[in-house]
Amino acid sequence: xxxxxxxxxxxxxxxxxxxxxxxxxxxxxxxxxxxxxxxxxxxxxxxxxxxxxxxxxxxxxxxxxxxxxxxxxxxxxxxxxxxxxxxxxxxxxxxxxxxxxxxxxxxxxxxxxxxxxxxxxxxxxxxxxxxxxxxxxxxxxxxxxx
Amino acid sequence: xxxxxxxxxxxxxxxxxxxxxxxxxxxxxxxxxxxxxxxxxxxxxxxxxxxxxxxxxxxxxxxxxxxxxxxxxxxxxxxxxxxxxxxxxxxxxxxxxxxxxxxxxxxxxxxxxxxxxxxxxxxxxxxxxxxxxxxxxxxxxxxxxxxxxxxxxxxxxxxxxxxxxxxxxxxxxxxxxx
Numbered sequence: 191x192x193x194x195x196x197x198x199x200x201x202x203x204x205x206x207x208x209x210x211x212x213x214x215x216x217x218x219x220x221x222x223x224x225x226x227x228x229x230x231x232x233x234x235x236x237x238x239x240x241x242x243x244x245x246x247x248x249x250x251x252x253x254x255x256x257x258x259x260x261x262x263x264x265x266x267x268x269x270x271x272x273x274x275x276x277x278x279x280x281x282x283x284x285x286x287x288x289x290x291x292x293x294x295x296x297x298x299x300x301x302x303x304x305x306x307x308x309x310x311x312x313x314x315x316x317x318x319x320x321x322x323x324x325x326x327x328x329x330x331x332x333x334x335x336x
Numbered sequence: 337x338x339x340x341x342x343x344x345x346x347x348x349x350x351x352x353x354x355x356x357x358x359x360x361x362x363x364x365x366x367x368x369x370x371x372x373x374x375x376x377x378x379x380x381x382x383x384x385x386x387x388x389x390x391x392x393x394x395x396x397x398x399x400x401x402x403x404x405x406x407x408x409x410x411x412x413x414x415x416x417x418x419x420x421x422x423x424x425x426x427x428x429x430x431x432x433x434x435x436x437x438x439x440x441x442x443x444x445x446x447x448x449x450x451x452x453x454x455x456x457x458x459x460x461x462x463x464x465x466x467x468x469x470x471x472x473x474x475x476x477x478x479x480x481x482x483x484x485x486x487x488x489x490x491x492x493x494x495x496x497x498x499x500x501x502x503x504x505x506x507x508x509x510x511x512x513x514x
Contacts, residue, residue, distance in 0.1 A: 210499075210502060211473070211474045211502075212470070212474040212475075212502065212505070215451070216451070216455065216474075216505075216509075217474050217475045219451055219452050219455050220455055220459065220471060220474075220475045221371075221475045221476075222452075223452065223455065223456050223459075224371055224374045224375065224378075224471060224475070225371075226370065226380060226384075227380055238363075238366060238367065241366060241370075241384065241387070242359065242362050242363055242366060244388060245362050245366070245387070245388050245391045245392075246355065246358070246359050246362065248388055248391070248392050249355065249358060249362075249391060249392055249395045250355060252392050252395060252396060
């Protein structure tokens, strides 16, 4: 069915080329130099048929989605490495965080325990100082009453 | 551009996994696609490799093909990419081999052997991209925009490359003209 299809040949495409283009003879010689090296028109037909077969053999052995899967498999490979690395990182971070948390709790506990007397002495001083001021006020009032 | 109904049907069937339909597309487009690869690589065997790579890539990417565009234009872009990949992977052979590869002694018996030899030698002296552009444009009839898309360069750059390639080729062949 495909043999019946007709496409414009290069000479038709060249019809509207600009005036500066290479002349027809030169273009033809170049074109012939760039055709596959076959000896005759029969050999040329056989050549294209054989090439088509080789192409289709390669196509048949290639999975249609191979390139996609190839990229995906590459990506999934990297993704796997990334996931393992991320999991290890999280585990390490969790462990460190947990250890640091314990240490912080311990430090906080110890600081509270050791700072209690100081913490308690401040109000005591306040109370003491408050007592002094009361006595001072009372003495002042006593002196002023005379 | 109007897309032939037959091609549309082949693409639809190929997208559904019909390898026979894809074979029809190969039959339709392999000649022009080969010439695109050959314009870039110049060596026949390399062009064949790029062509096969290109068709396999196209088959694998069929689900991403937009049916509103022509299959040939899409395919040629893929084949050109495969050819450019190949040029990057291999540092293509030396000028002597290139010139030999460009010769085609069993073709055009009526054509001037001198012209053929001088042309192939002159083409071999052009920078790789300039040679691709002049072959694609003046020989194969692609537009600057199409060439730009295939080679991954702006259309204006393709136009400029073409201008310089023509100048150089004319300079090299001036004693043959007339």
